[in-house]
Amino acid sequence: MDAVVDDVRTEKRRWLYPSLRKGRLYKWRSAISYVYLLLFFAGPFFKIGGQPVLLLNFIERRFVILGQVFWPQDIFLFVIATLVFVVFVTLFTITFGRIFCGWICPQTIFMELVFRKIEIWIEGDANKRRKLDAEGWTNEKILKKAAKHFIFILLSFLIANTFLAYVIGSEGLIKIITQPVTAHVVGFISIWVFTAIFYLVYSQVRELVCTVICPYGRLQGVLIDKDTVVVAYNDVRGEPRGKLRKDANQTLKGDCVDCDLCVAVCPTGIDIRKGTQLECINCTACIDACNYVMEKINKPLNLVGYYSENMITNNQKPSFTWRMAGYSVIMVLLIGILSYFIFSRSDMDITVMRSAGMLYQEQPGGYISNIYNAEIINKSNVTKTITIKATDPAIKIKYIQSPGAIDKGGAVKVVFFVMMPASSIHSPKTTVKLQLLSGNKVMETNSTSFIGPINN
Numbered sequence: 442m443d444a445v446v447d448d449v450r451t452e453k454r455r456w457l458y459p460s461l462r463k464g465r466l467y468k469w470r471s472a473i474s475y476v477y478l479l480l481f482f483a484g485p486f487f488k489i490g491g492q493p494v495l496l497l498n499f500i501e502r503r504f505v506i507l508g509q510v511f512w513p514q515d516i517f518l519f520v521i522a523t524l525v526f527v528v529f530v531t532l533f534t535i536t537f538g539r540i541f542c543g544w545i546c547p548q549t550i551f552m553e554l555v556f557r558k559i560e561i562w563i564e565g566d567a568n569k570r571r572k573l574d575a576e577g578w579t580n581e582k583i584l585k586k587a588a589k590h591f592i593f594i595l596l597s598f599l600i601a602n603t604f605l606a607y608v609i610g611s612e613g614l615i616k617i618i619t620q621p622v623t624a625h626v627v628g629f630i631s632i633w634v635f636t637a638i639f640y641l642v643y644s645q646v647r648e649l650v651c652t653v654i655c656p657y658g659r660l661q662g663v664l665i666d667k668d669t670v671v672v673a674y675n676d677v678r679g680e681p682r683g684k685l686r687k688d689a690n691q692t693l694k695g696d697c698v699d700c701d702l703c704v705a706v707c708p709t710g711i712d713i714r715k716g717t718q719l720e721c722i723n724c725t726a727c728i729d730a731c732n733y734v735m736e737k738i739n740k741p742l743n744l745v746g747y748y749s750e751n752m753i754t755n756n757q758k759p760s761f762t763w764r765m766a767g768y769s770v771i772m773v774l775l776i777g778i779l780s781y782f783i784f785s786r787s788d789m790d791i792t793v794m795r796s797a798g799m800l801y802q803e804q805p806g807g808y809i810s811n812i813y814n815a816e817i818i819n820k821s822n823v824t825k826t827i828t829i830k831a832t833d834p835a836i837k838i839k840y841i842q843s844p845g846a847i848d849k850g851g852a853v854k855v856v857f858f859v860m861m862p863a864s865s866i867h868s869p870k871t872t873v874k875l876q877l878l879s880g881n882k883v884m885e886t887n888s889t890s891f892i893g894p895i896n897n
Contacts, residue, residue: 456574457648458567459557460705464729470544474554477545482599485606485614490822492850496610503850509783510820510850514790521779528775530657532768534664538671538717542657543724548642548650551600553708553724556593556643563589567705593644594636601635648709651722658719665717667750668762672723674703674714674745675753682714685738696740703727703745713745788821789884791829791877801893808837808860809893815855817877819847825879829857832874832886836861859891866893 461467487494489508496505504511511518533541543549563585564570573582606614609628617628642650651658665671674697682697697714704712706726711718713727731745751757796812804810819825827844831837841856859873870890877885 455710457708457710458571459708459710459726460567460702460730461557461561462702462706462726462730462733464732466725467729470725471554473544474550477547477550478555481547482603485603485611492822493610495607497607498609500609505850508822510822512790512818512820512852514792514818515786518779518782518786521775521782525772525775525779528768528772530660531664532765532772534661535666535669535768536765538665538669538723539658539661539721540671540723542651542655542722543672546722548655549708549722549724552643552647552650555596557708559592559596560589563592590644594640597639597643598632598636600639601632604635604639605632652709652720658722662719666764668760668765670747670749670752670759671717672713672721672725672728672745673717673748673750673753675743675748676714677753679714679744696735696744698734698738700734702730702734706730786820787885788819789825789827789877789879790818790820791875791885791887792816793875793887793889795889795892802858803863804858804860807863809863809866810839810858810860811891811893812841812856812858813889815844815857816852817844817847817855818852819849822849824848825884827884828878829855830876830878831859832876833861833865835865836873838875859889861891861893863893866891866895868895869893 484494485496492508492510493505494507496503498504502513530541560570564573573585576582602614602618605617605628613628617625617632622629646654678695679697680695682695682699685698685700703714704710704727706729707713708724708726709720709722711720713721727745728743728747732742735742735744749757749759752759793813793815796814799812802810802812815829817827819827824846826846829838829844837860839858839860841858842854843857844853844855847853859875861871861873865871870892873889873891875887875889876883877887
């Protein structure tokens with residue numbers, strides 16, 4: 442069995458050398474990671490109704506989720522969605538602890554199930570990696586380190602390109618790749634900046650992302666209680682622990698044989714037998730390692746397993762508490778509200794602003810006009826030809842800049858006059874209702890103020 446993980450140290454950093462035990466849970470995590478990686482790298486190229494599955498274009502303030510286009514005008518939807526996410530994270534954490542970190546978090550998947558596997562493939566198991574780092578710069582060490590870091594850089598470059606595609610779209614990424622660098626200097630620099638960040642995270646920072654940088658671990662300590670199911674050591678069954686010897690007269694009251702294998706496999710370097718710790722990412726590596734030992738000594742499995750404190754100390758079954766029920770009700774209500782607004786929102790959106798600093802104008806034929814600027818957004822997945830019309834048939838619209846056809850997911854700016862008969866003006870400000878039409882269908886109605894002279 443491999444020794445404890447931190448033989449090689451520096452003054453500033455304790456380097457970890459977690460061992461690998463391919464148990465049942467590790468195989469499940471690997472399968473999930475393969476699905477995740479497939480979806481991650483293929484995601485920017487999947488489209489629903491001509492729109493990306495996911496696009497977070499902060500530069501153009503355009504966001505696409507599952508083929509639905511969202512704009513800054515939909516900010517209230519993001520607020521509700523954020524509340525849903527916060528409540529979901531809270532509910533999930535008080536129920537299952539930090540299981541997200543070990544099974545779904547991109548940092549863990551890339552670090553433990555991609556980069557770590559490459560490192561083990563090139564440099565060997567924990568003892569060999571520890572020995573390699575401790576020795577001088579031999580030809581073998583130079584070759585292995587160069588090969589490892591070269592592959593790390595290639596993978597980081599691939600991740601950076603994919604990450605950027607979620608921001609600027611797959612078409613934008615293809616342009617950066619296929620066109621001259623001088624045409625996309627910012628995009629080219631962005632790719633290499635992200636490459637450097639990902640490379641440093643997975644080659645140097647590593648577990649510090651989970652134990653120091655990520656705030657979720659500290660949030661977990663506030664949210665979990667005695668009914669939260671987490672990866673835990675059953676100390677009632679395992680203690681008192683002791684080394685397993687061949688002495689026939691040896692009597693051990695606890696099942697733990699103090700092999701330290703659960704510590705050796707931990708990617709964050711903790712001892713699960715010391716209780717729940719914020720550094721624990723619930724990756725289940727210690728469960729597989731302990732079950733491996735239990736099988737060898739013919740003891741029941743899951744000395745380390747998924748337990749709540751009440752399950753261990755009071756021998757209770759997992760329970761759905763009132764606290765969990767309360768968060769569940771809140772989340773269902775928020776999801777209902779969010780769903781209502783999403784499914785009831787219009788395919789078009791118009792924002793109308795009267796031009797600042799402009800007074801009314803007198804027009805031939807006894808009309809008074811105001812000039813307006815409008816932004817029209819097409820949230821649908823088809824191109825639409827748009828016109829603007831006042832609900833009052835006496836009011837005319839005269840375009841300076843016509844909206845015309847708006848591409849799917851696109852936006853246009855329109856400048857136009859609203860012309861009202863002078864005889865219809867009876868106050869300094871008159872409310873005018875404007876309709877946004879696609880063919881004969883009213884897509885949206887917007888109210889604005891009209892300034893004119895009072896007709897006595």
